[in-house]
Amino acid sequence: MGYDIVTIGGMLCEIMRKELDKPLDAAADFTGPYPSGDTPIMLNAAARLGARTAMIGVVGNDGFGRCITNRLEENGVDCSMVRIHPDAATGVAFVCYYSDGSRNFLYHVHHAAPGMMSPEDVDLEKLKGTRWMHITGFTMSIGKGSAEAVYKIIRELTPDTGISFDPNIRAEALGVEKIKELCRPVIERASLIFPSRSEAKMLTGASTDDGGCRLWAAQGKLVVLKNGEAGSRIYDGDRVVDVPSFPVDEIDPTGAGDTFCGAFLTALCEGKKIEECGRFANAAGAMSVRKKGPMEGAPSRKELEEFLRSH
Ligand code: ATP
Ligand code: MG
Numbered sequence: 020m021g022y023d024i025v026t027i028g029g030m031l032c033e034i035m036r037k038e039l040d041k042p043l044d045a046a047a048d049f050t051g052p053y054p055s056g057d058t059p060i061m062l063n064a065a066a067r068l069g070a071r072t073a074m075i076g077v078v079g080n081d082g083f084g085r086c087i088t089n090r091l092e093e094n095g096v097d098c099s100m101v102r103i104h105p106d107a108a109t110g111v112a113f114v115c116y117y118s119d120g121s122r123n124f125l126y127h128v129h130h131a132a133p134g135m136m137s138p139e140d141v142d143l144e145k146l147k148g149t150r151w152m153h154i155t156g157f158t159m160s161i162g163k164g165s166a167e168a169v170y171k172i173i174r175e176l177t178p179d180t181g182i183s184f185d186p187n188i189r190a191e192a193l194g195v196e197k198i199k200e201l202c203r204p205v206i207e208r209a210s211l212i213f214p215s216r217s218e219a220k221m222l223t224g225a226s227t228d229d230g231g232c233r234l235w236a237a238q239g240k241l242v243v244l245k246n247g248e249a250g251s252r253i254y255d256g257d258r259v260v261d262v263p264s265f266p267v268d269e270i271d272p273t274g275a276g277d278t279f280c281g282a283f284l285t286a287l288c289e290g291k292k293i294e295e296c297g298r299f300a301n302a303a304g305a306m307s308v309r310k311k312g313p314m315e316g317a318p319s320r321k322e323l324e325e326f327l328r329s330h
Contacts, residue, residue, distance in 0.1 A: 076101050183210070
């Protein structure tokens with residue numbers, strides 16, 4: 020039968036500042052752990068909306084590892100491909116928010132459990148029949164092992180599994196040039212790309228995001244540009260469709276893009292029209308920013324449908 024959506028990447032817990040404008044180099048209060056990681060956030064959202072999902076990743080044998088794994092399992096994600104490393108600690112992201120809306124991340128990832136991922140974590144037999152394999156630039160930047168695991172996936176999985184790619188470039192991790200080089204083979208194989216603001220421009224070398232998205236679309240890829248509170252724009256062949264956002268009170272923007280991707284892929288698997296997928300995903304992204312914590316606002320299927328009916 021196969022999964023609808025599988026992803027591979029950093030399973031993390033997030034520890035965030037309680038107050039704005041408390042930089043990470045001074046003492047102040049934190050709150051958490053909140054289950055996190057770009058790929059787990061995406062997958063958790065898809066599972067809550069009804070997709071058949073599975074996670075590939077590595078956690079430590081500790082409370083944070085159980086925090087993230089339990090959350091995914093509670094929401095229906097198959098974690099049988101998640102490995103528990105006996106010595107390495109589960110990945111952590113510390114986050115502080117500034118009043119101008121910017122964020123600063125500090126990762127314990129590369130030398131922690133996520134950095135122990137390897138091609139052996141990819142069980143090709145189990146992945147047969149998967150409809151979408153979702154890859155992010157963050158996964159590519161974790162370490163050599165996780166990048167090699169992704170290359171194994173794009174080399175070995177048959178074309179009936181689509182590759183979707185979210186650049187999710189966090190310059191803190193590796194620097195843009197290195198990420199570009201690492202991601203090039205994934206972008207080539209991808210049939211669906213989910214850039215955020217400035218990423219299409221950065222990755223293609225075009226002078227604008229619009230130019231970069233059109234370039235990918237001309238290569239036959241479906242491109243879905245995430246544009247924060249302004250909604251999203253879909254490039255489908257020669258067609259460009261703007262999908263308006265839903266007004267909400269934003270409490271915590273982290274994870275909106277990942278939640279959006281999970282919802283969009285779920286809708287695609289259900290055979291919804293492209294515009295409908297955009298509306299469904301915009302709603303999920305908007306709902307996700309209403310709560311503190313990257314996964315806490317991810318709607319259930321029922322909540323999302325009620326939200327769509329009332330807007
Ligand atoms: P991140 O990488 O931090 O998860 P992103 O930059 O990839 O985020 P965004 O564009 O911020 O992704 O958000 C994804 C989608 O969620 C948007 O396209 C939009 O539909 C919805 N969204 C995000 N923020 C808001 C908001 N404040 N109000 C309404 N909708 C929002
Ligand atoms: Mg993003």
